[in-house]
Amino acid sequence: MSSVSMAVNLGGIPMKNPVNTAAGTFAAGWQFENLMDVGALGAITTKGAAAEPWAGNPQPRLHEVTSGMMNSVGLMNPGVRGLVRESGDYLRDLATRTSVICQVAGHSVQEYVQAVELFEELAPWAAGLEINISCPNIAKGGAAMGSTPEGAAEVIRACRAVTKRPLLVKMAPTRVAEIAVALEDAGADALTVINSIPAMAINVHTRRSYLSRPTGGLSGPCLHPIAVRMAWEAAQAVSIPICGVGGIMTGEDAAEFILAGCTAVSVGMANLVEPGSALRIERELELWAREQGVSDINELIGAFEC
Numbered sequence: 540m541s542s543v544s545m546a547v548n549l550g551g552i553p554m555k556n557p558v559n560t561a562a563g564t565f566a567a568g569w570q571f572e573n574l575m576d577v578g579a580l581g582a583i584t585t586k587g588a589a590a591e592p593w594a595g596n597p598q599p600r601l602h603e604v605t606s607g608m609m610n611s612v613g614l615m616n617p618g619v620r621g622l623v624r625e626s627g628d629y630l631r632d633l634a635t636r637t638s639v640i641c642q643v644a645g646h647s648v649q650e651y652v653q654a655v656e657l658f659e660e661l662a663p664w665a666a667g668l669e670i671n672i673s674c675p676n677i678a679k680g681g682a683a684m685g686s687t688p689e690g691a692a693e694v695i696r697a698c699r700a701v702t703k704r705p706l707l708v709k710m711a712p713t714r715v716a717e718i719a720v721a722l723e724d725a726g727a728d729a730l731t732v733i734n735s736i737p738a739m740a741i742n743v744h745t746r747r748s749y750l751s752r753p754t755g756g757l758s759g760p761c762l763h764p765i766a767v768r769m770a771w772e773a774a775q776a777v778s779i780p781i782c783g784v785g786g787i788m789t790g791e792d793a794a795e796f797i798l799a800g801c802t803a804v805s806v807g808m809a810n811l812v813e814p815g816s817a818l819r820i821e822r823e824l825e826l827w828a829r830e831q832g833v834s835d836i837n838e839l840i841g842a843f844e845c
Contacts, residue, residue: 543828544835545821547581549803550729550780551705552638552667554581557797557836558821561784561807562587562642562669562709563612565817567626568633575815578636581803585622585630587644587671590653592618602740602749607759607786608808609738611750614644614671619657631664638666640707645684648697655698667705670698670727673734685711688721699726707782712736715769716776729780731805732770736762759808760786767795774800774841788816790823797824800841 545556559582565571568583577583595615602609617625622641630639641658645651651670658668672685672694685691691708698706705728710718712733719730735756740749748754766785774781783796784805793804804824809816828836 543825543833544837545581545825545828547802547837548780549582549705549782550667550707550727552582552640552707552729554638554803556581556821556825557801557803558582558793558817558824559640559782559803559805560584560810560817561805562671563614564807564810567622567630568639569626569629571810571814575818578633580637580817580821582638582640582666583633584640584642584669584805585626586616587614587642588616588619588622588654589614589644589646590619590650590657592616592621593644597751599750602755604738604740604757604759605761607757607761608811609740609750609755609757610735611752611755616644619654619661623661627662630662634664634666639664640667640669641665642669642671642709643698644671645694648684648694651684651694652697652701655701659702659704665704667707667728668698668702669707669709669731670694671709671734673709673711683711683713685718686713688714688718691718692721692725695722695725695727705729707731709734710773712765712769716772719773719777723777723779727779729782729802730773730777731782731784732773732801733766733785736765758786760788760792762786763792763795767799770796770801771799771843787820788812790820790825790827793820793824794827794839797836797839798841798843800843802837802840
């Protein structure tokens with residue numbers, strides 16, 4: 540069977556293959572080195588970091604549900620300085636083997652800008668930055684920063700003004716097509732679609748949430764069809780590349796996103812269930828591309844027919 544070129548370009552970030560890791564499920568990469576060749580992935584995305592450390596939410600933070608999981612971690616992180624201090628040497632070396640994307644978190648536009656400026660100063664090895672606009676805007680009652688086209692665009696315009704590096708945007712699962720257009724206009728180079736979906740699980744014996752808060756983010760195979768639909772909607776609305784995220788457990792799951800119009804995919808919950816799964820998924824995706832009879836994976840991006 541003939542070989543297939545698997546290299547893609549995600550908004551200015553070169554990837555040797557389309558498989559990335561979703562922020563929050565792969566830490567800073569070095570934690571997986573004894574389990575897999577991290578450098579063989581197309582990219583990794585580090586856990587989100589803010590300008591200053593965040594304590595995150597109280598325990599319990601995780602709860603398994605049918606065909607998925609819920610989390611209420613609250614983006615606990617050591618801040619940009621802490622991330623670079625703890626993992627910078629490893630990430631600098633890893634960046635010679637694969638693309639390293641650093642996720643940025645913030646509770647206000649100014650916090651995002653401060654974090655981007657710190658990454659500019661301290662992480663020259665980062666191939667790009669992923670701006671997580673699903674963070675709550677503390678100044679405006681806790682609604683996600685990216686829940687409206689205006690709010691999402693404001694964040695990205697401000698970040699765009701302080702960096703020339705590729706900017707990905709981790710989108711909230713709401714008004715995806717409309718907000719995608721606003722993000723493209725504001726200067727985003729690519730979009731990550733989608734983040735976890737707000738959900739709720741109640742312990743009927745204690746009458747309390749299984750998490751420390753009433754709701755949490757749902758992820759895993761149970762939301763995969765929803766994520767594919769939203770990624771397709773975003774791809775129809777904009778011309779910039781899409782990275783599809785949501786319940787990818789196999790190469791065929793990843794292939795659905797490619798056919799829906801995604802240039803790349805990010806593996807999330809599977810990293811927790813089966814450490815090393817991202818490389819297996821990449822191999823399965825390449826096998827699928829070969830079976831499709833193409834010479835380049837890019838030929839299959841958006842090849843869905845109805």
